[in-house]
Amino acid sequence: MKDKAAAVVYDQIGAPRVVAKGEGEIARKIIETAELEGIPVQKNEGLVEALMQVELTKEIPPQLYRAVAELLAFIYKLDKAKSRPKS
Numbered sequence: 001m002k003d004k005a006a007a008v009v010y011d012q013i014g015a016p017r018v019v020a021k022g023e024g025e026i027a028r029k030i031i032e033t034a035e036l037e038g039i040p041v042q043k044n045e046g047l048v049e050a051l052m053q054v055e056l057t058k059e060i061p062p063q064l065y066r067a068v069a070e071l072l073a074f075i076y077k078l079d080k081a082k083s084r085p086k087s
Helices: 025-036 045-051 062-083
Strands: 004-009 017-023
Touching: 004 025, 004 045, 017 025, 045 062
Parallel strands: none
Antiparallel strands: 004 017
16 A cells, blocks of 8 residues: 555635645655654544545545544644743
8 A cells, every 4th residue: 555645734714725645755755844844744544535535725625624623733732832831
């Protein structure tokens, strides 16, 4: 089975959009780029499979709102934890 990856952006205008997706080497490059940029990566094969069906730059369909909202909440928590001053 080939590796798969999808990237989603949410700019608080409309629904989140799929901005990158791919298999194999492209998937590895998406993950590598995210890690280099400090963008959190979450492994969720079911969500990736669903996002692979969404056209690039298109908003996610309503059926994926809940799953993507959970992903965004995960990222928000990570960002909040990073921004807390260490004691």
